[in-house]
Amino acid sequence: MNTADKTRDEAADETTDRLVLRPGDTGYAEELAGFQTGFAQRPAVIFAASSADDVAAAVRYAAATGLPVGVQATGHGLPGEAEGGVLITTRRMDGVSVDPRARTVRVQAGVRWGQVVAAAVPYGLAPLNGSAPGVGAVSYTLSGGLGILAREFGYAADHVHALDVVTADGQQRQVTRESDPDLYWALLGGGHNFGVVTELEIDLVPVARLYGGSLAFDGREADPMAALWAYERWTRTVPDGLTSSFAAVPYPDVPGMPPHLRGRYVISVRVAYTGTAAEGEQLVAPLREIGPVVADSLREMPYAESHSIHSDPDFPHTYYGDSAVLSELEVAAAAGLLARTGPDAPAMCVVQINHLGGALTQDTPNSVPHREGRFLVRLLAMTDRETARELLDPAFEGLAPWTIGRALNFAFGAGDRTEGLYDAGTRKRLAGLKSEYDPANLFRRNYNITG
Structure with a gap:
């Protein structure tokens, strides 16, 4: 033989x-x-x-x-x-184990954030999850993990203690900052480029309740640009314990859509704050001056209800999306972005602008880049890739003077485009470690890092 x-x-x-x-x-x-x-x-x-x-x-x-x-x-x-x-x-690998004394949780590769929230809540603890409970916890964290409490606690990747990973040689390893500092650094921010993470251990935070929800305005009655100006000014006044985003969504006039959204162009601001409800109400008061409120879900809530802040869709669908990390939000330049993605766009688009800063700027031993960014613009188009690119690329081009990069967590279907996902120094180091740990580039069905 x-x-x-x-x-x-x-x-x-x-x-x-x-x-x-x-x-x-x-x-x-x-x-x-x-x-x-x-x-x-x-x-x-x-x-x-x-x-x-x-x-x-x-x-x-x-x-x-x-x-x-x-x-x-x-x-x-x-x-x-x-x-x-x-x-x-990995969907069958769905084990979750909470250590309430250490305030950590171990999650297997197929676990969704909703499972982790449910496991942590009885102990008065919360994970650093994103807005959608159906998202996989491990993949989210390997790409950074920008959560609903991100300005207070940083990226989810900043809180990982250990990762169990299968590397390109087929070996199972447990990787920590102390045992394998280079591989630990690369895995947390490098996505799936360096192996298949089968389990990870990550911090939980002592948050049992929060003040949060959204304020929604009719974008045909309240000027979207004026609303964005108001939001940008407001973000300069809030403490690090408040995490927020601005969204603009033209909802289709179709059966099955909730009546208060059907056919409406909705402008909203979503908020998560771990201070008191009274403090939260005082902080958001300037936002109520944007215009007549069509929906107000701001309230004190148990952490188990935090998914309701964004109310992300929970059904499978077609979409393409990308992102831009900005040094500043130049609102005048965003006029073209809102015009291209608004009610007159040929396909339904979703604009979300996340306020960054706070704990997201902290220096940590991982490869999550662009920590100096002040805002993240995320654009989604509910259509095929070609149509979406025709819609979204010009919108991103208008933001180019303030763009410092892209976010791996929010690149949906853009796998042929890896430019901007890392700064030059981070990419060079990642490429070097890729050649060491995966010289044959076995793990390349992702946002692939090459030399």
């Missing part, structure tokens, strides 16, 4: 006694199903992993057969269409 035959036989052995699916197999399409439906995925082999051993077997199989590896937990952040290769699905 020659070496090539032996390698193929060893690779075939890795599929034995595991849930492995190929095109045409029963359950193949169902296993691929995820939140983002606009990009076709057709891997040659799916490893439906239930354990770290399954993940390691999948990586060894891919290495032996020369196939690229992708990872999918919930399918929120697909980099684009993909044909062939190995896809590791």
